Amino acid sequence: MACIYALIRKSSPEEYRYIGKTAYETPNKRFKGHKNNAVSGDSAPVYRWMRKYNDVEVIIIEDRLSKEESSIKEKYYIHLFRSQGHRLLNVSEGGDGSPGRVLSKASREKISNKLKGKSLSLEHRKNISTGQTGRKISEKTKKKISQSLKNHPRLIASGKKNKGKKHTEEARRKISEAKTGKPATEKQLLHLARLAKLNREKAKN
Known part of the structure; x- marks a missing residue:
């Protein structure tokens, strides 16, 4: 099962800086890959950001998704959080992992319409609410x-x-x-x- 995750800073947990998806149930392995890329000098915006700060961590936005669902939801959350003012460092609109690919207006509307009217399940709301469970907030x-x-x-x-x-x-x-x-x-x-x-x-x- 796949999941959608976000990268944040401990000093400003209210702002998401990167949204991603992984085929694993938790994003820990994917996060380790992000850290390795940052250390190796990858020039992508998210890795330059990770090299600048030492308090970056990962939280789960939504889990237990199929591969197809994760592609749709990744695009959806990138669009949602950008519209809310989060300064995301993603270089694409998500979904297929192709850097630089920007979705057309028609594609964005199709994704939005597909998800429009769907209420978040109690489990999903709880997951978002407790996404940082286990980490004590100072x-x-x-x-x-x-x-x-x-x-x-x-x-x-x-x-x-x-x-x-x-x-x-x-x-x-x-x-x-x-x-x-x-x-x-x-x-x-x-x-x-x-x-x-x-x-x-x-x-x-």
Whole structure:
């Protein structure tokens, strides 16, 4: 079974810098290959980045995928995270491992349409939420994540910086009515999973 993984820095775990796929159940062997390529002097952007920082690590985005599913999902996540502002170092749109190959607009729409409307399974949401299980996050890192979310332009634009302010009963009713029957998007679920993880960490302290 294949899986989709991301390379991040321990000092800024809220940002994905590279998305990849591997035919193995975990990305550990593939990550070892990435490190070997970086040490050998490979000039690809991701390896230049890895040589610059010594706190790069790998996390699983989604696992238990067939080879065909992993190709589609790799393209999907590269497109998704780039649209969210992650500075990905991938030189291709993913899927076939051909550096420099960029998908046409029609191909990107086909991938998007194929995945559109599909709700993430509970297991998938849990996997994203606990993708860094086993690695204790320091207080310094928690503060960086919290500060990053607090000053995030998307959160400011959407009014989420008003978190903590109480709504009136009428306002709560209108919000509830507006959301009734609307399925959460992939982007919303990913965001909620991350917020849930942050809330759990805060509750422990």
